Amino acid sequence: MNLSCIIIDDEPDAVNLVELLIKQSTTWVLKAKCYNALEALAFLKMNQVDFIFLDINMPKLTGMELATLLPPRTKIVFTTAYSEYAVESYSFQTIDYLLKPITLKRFLASVEKIEQHFFKIRAGISAKCRTGSGIYFREIRKNIKEDFIKGHPVF
Secondary structure, three states: OOOEEEEEOOOHHHHHHHHHHHHHHOOOEEEEEEOOHHHHHHHHHHOOOOEEEEOOOOOOOOHHHHHHHOOOOOEEEEEEOOHHHHHHHOOOEEEEEEEOOOOHHHHHHHHHHHHHHHHHHHHHHHHHHHHOOHHHHHHHHHHHHHHHHOOOOOO
8 A cells, every 4th residue: 555654753773673664564655754753843844644653752742742733633653662651642543552662563463454544544535536425426316216117217
């Protein structure tokens, strides 16, 4: 699936690991690697991504604080060593919560969850585009059915 993301983490080794896992396991576009929340805010003001990988424990501005500043539709995959923030993280548009150290098995499970999330969203948008106004199409179906019952096929 064609998705774009960024990694926000103050630990270069953690950034490198997530980047490597993305490259080895997906066809996603990694648009940026941000090493603090302020750098990420500046990037996100000028660029759109489908979702972000976000560390929680960072200096100056934590990942949880950053999450409150992001547009409400921003999808997040938290990457952290702290399990105690898991419940709170789901008050945002959280797709997944990865505990460090991130294993390949757990990352692949997250990939599946992320892609399923976006597949459902895109399938919903596609269905809305195909059907347009439900009322309009219900009316057309009603008229076709009435014409058929009356013996006036529309073909």
